[in-house]
Amino acid sequence: MPISNPCFTSFTQPIDGYTLPEKFTFPFCYEPHPLCELAAEELQRHLEAQQEWHHNFGLSGDKSNAIGKMFGVLLVKAPTGEIGYLSAFSGKIADSNHLPYFVPPVFDMLEEDGFFKTELAEITEINATIKQLEANPQLSHLATSIQSETTASLQQIEIQRQVMIEGRKSRKAQRAAAEITAQDGTEKSAEELEQLKVVLGKESVKEKNTLRDIKLIWDEKINALQCQLNELEDALNELKTKRKNLSNGLQKKLFQQYKFLNTHGIEKDLNDIFKDTPNQIPPAGSGECAAPKLLQYAFAHGFTPLALAEFWWGIAPKSEIRQHKKFYASCQSKCQPILGHMLDGIEMDENPLLINPAEGKDLEIVYEDEFMVVVNKPADFLSVPGKNIHDSVYARIQQRYPDATGGLIIHRLDMATSGLLVLGLTPKAHKRLQQQFINRTVEKRYTALLDGVLEQDEGLITLPMRGDLYDRPRQLVCFEHGKPAETTYQVIERKENKTKVYLYPKTGRTHQLRVHCAHYLGLNMPITGDGLYGKKANRLHLHAGYLSLIHPITKEPMEFNVEAEF
Structure with missing residues (x-):
């Protein structure tokens, strides 16, 4: 018997051929379940076809006041046993918290006769007086x-x-x-x-x-x-x-009004949920994201959550890298504490961040002597021990050279990036090599494969960067507080809607090359396989292939060149 619920959507096509998920989605690192992808496609068709409300997502026409939004779909089993999905959006759309087809907010601060508008009006009046004074x-x-x-x-x-x-x-x-x-x-x-x-x-x-x-x-x-x-x-x-x-x-x-259930029926408000976090105070906008709205509605109305997926719709914000229709993980600072409470007791997919991606991989030694060593780091291999995984280039070299007295690590590569890493085995060698990197006398060249055809043959990208305080480890382009970042690029080959390029970073900011390629003010083409700023594939197609430096002891010029395997 079909369920009568304005927010529950039945699939428009038979889903008998799909296998239901065995465990719930780990929301902070996931590949969307096929049924979630199907639900997202149906929701996207609804967004394109509906005429009941209007919001400028920046997909056509005037983009000056356009605002893209994150949407979410929650695959659920209804109390009747029917499989379908719930839909939600983050924040508000078309100046409203309530839109047909979508679950309502956990708390509607825009309610006309609610305390929020009344008390906010008093604060607004004080603001006007302050401005006048x-x-x-x-x-x-x-x-x-x-x-x-x-x-x-x-x-x-x-x-x-x-x-x-x-x-x-x-x-x-x-x-x-x-x-x-x-x-x-x-x-x-x-x-x-x-x-x-x-x-x-x-x-x-x-x-x-x-x-x-x-x-x-x-x-x-x-x-x-x-x-x-x-x-x-x-x-x-x-x-x-x-x-x-x-x-x-x-x-x-306001935070007291945002109350969230979990599968045990335990309810906590934002003040309770965030009291044990480092800042103790919920960040602005907590509880307004799609994921907690979806789970709250499901728990409150007897639906069983099966899988979750969130995607971006519309133009990207000025600082962030968001791609139209691409799936994204839930944010760390606002959603992690809330979802930690809401998903308590639900069996979830294993956290990929706890799995050692370097297991079974060999670390190729490109050069070694008594003072230094150069390795070719595989993709998905940590440079230094992480919070949960010790295996890394540092750990492997420490095992290989147990008597090394230097600091070993001179510079790092992102875990997903492959290529050349230099390590110092003695204090003097370590210091002299480190000084070359600090003084930027080391020549570095990366090879990257971009998703798209880049028209310019070469150029320079200068986009200042800083960390995303609300969603680490993501980085933002920020002209106000960002640190200078500079990358030169040169096209090698264009083939099958892909572009292979050389990248020459003058600075070494976290995720610099990935952001400079993906951001719309940069190349506007993410690196192939970049699950953070583009679309995940078998690997991130970014390789540190060339290094030129001076030997720390003999002072002889040295060059290392290892071709990318993609």
Whole structure:
């Protein structure tokens, strides 16, 4: 019997030929189940065909105010036993939290008569008052006046001090001359000396009093201005404190409304879920992502979750790399704590990040002597021990050279990247090799295969980068806070809708080559097999194939060249 639920969608085609998943999706690293892919295709056709609402995803026409969105599908078993799926979007779309076909938000902060809008209106009103007060020309005028008056006072005080210095010199000279005259021993000369000392003393006192009066006059003028400025700033700071307290109170109250169930029927709000995390406070937007919305609806309405998949729809954000229709893992900072609670007790696929990808792989030695070693690292092989996996280039070299006294690792390659790595076996060799990398005198060349045909034969990419604080290890392009990153590229071959290129990184930022290739302001073509910024394949087609450096001890030039195997 078909289920009657506005958010449950039955598949439009028979699914008898599909095998149901044995375990639930591990949401932070996965390949979508075929039924989730089918559900995503149906949802995407719905997005293209529906006419009930409008949102500018940037897929056509004006892209200036376009905003792409993450969507999710949850494969579920209904209480009646029917297999279907639920759909959700992250955040809001078309200025709404509620749209037909999609599960509702866990909490609707946009509800017209809700506390959020009422209390937010008060904060908004305070913001407007603060903005008005900050725009008061008296603030800048008083601050400028205080600064100029302070400068003028210091100048006048310094002039008076110079007068006093010259006065002391003059009085000292007069006393010396009078003392010489008084050496004749007459009563008159002794009396004149004493009278002179009295006069000179009065002059000194007068000069000191003048300095005191100058300071008092200026202090009075500056203090009067400062009092006026303090009065304005105190009113401003009082409002800012009130705004902060109201915002913190509203945020905490808001987080209490976001309550999430799990398969045991245990309910926790965001404050409870995040209290044991490093920051203890939920990041903005927590609970608004598609995955927790889908699971909450499923648990609340008796659906059994079977598999999850999330995909991006529309234009990419300016800083992030998101591709239209591509599947993505759930975010780390916002979703991991929530899903950790919600999926407690559900048997999930194994976390791929706990599996040693280097097991059974050999580490090829390209060059070795008593001072250094060069290896050809396979793809999916750690450079250094990870949080959960110890096996790595560092560990293997440590086993091969147990008596090595150097720091070994000089530079690193991403786990997914193959190619040449240099290691130092003695302290002196390690230091000298490291200095070459720091000074950027080492010549490096990578070979990459891009998804697409690149028209330009060569060029330069300069996109500053920083880590994504909310979704590590992903990196962002950020012109405000990013560190400079520079890559030169040169096309080698174009074939079968792919482009093979040489990449020459001048800097060595994390994921630099992958981001510079995939970002729309870079080459706008992800490297083949890049599961983080493009589409996963058998491997990441990025290889550190060429290195040129100076031997740390003999000072001889050295070149190493290992061709990519793709």
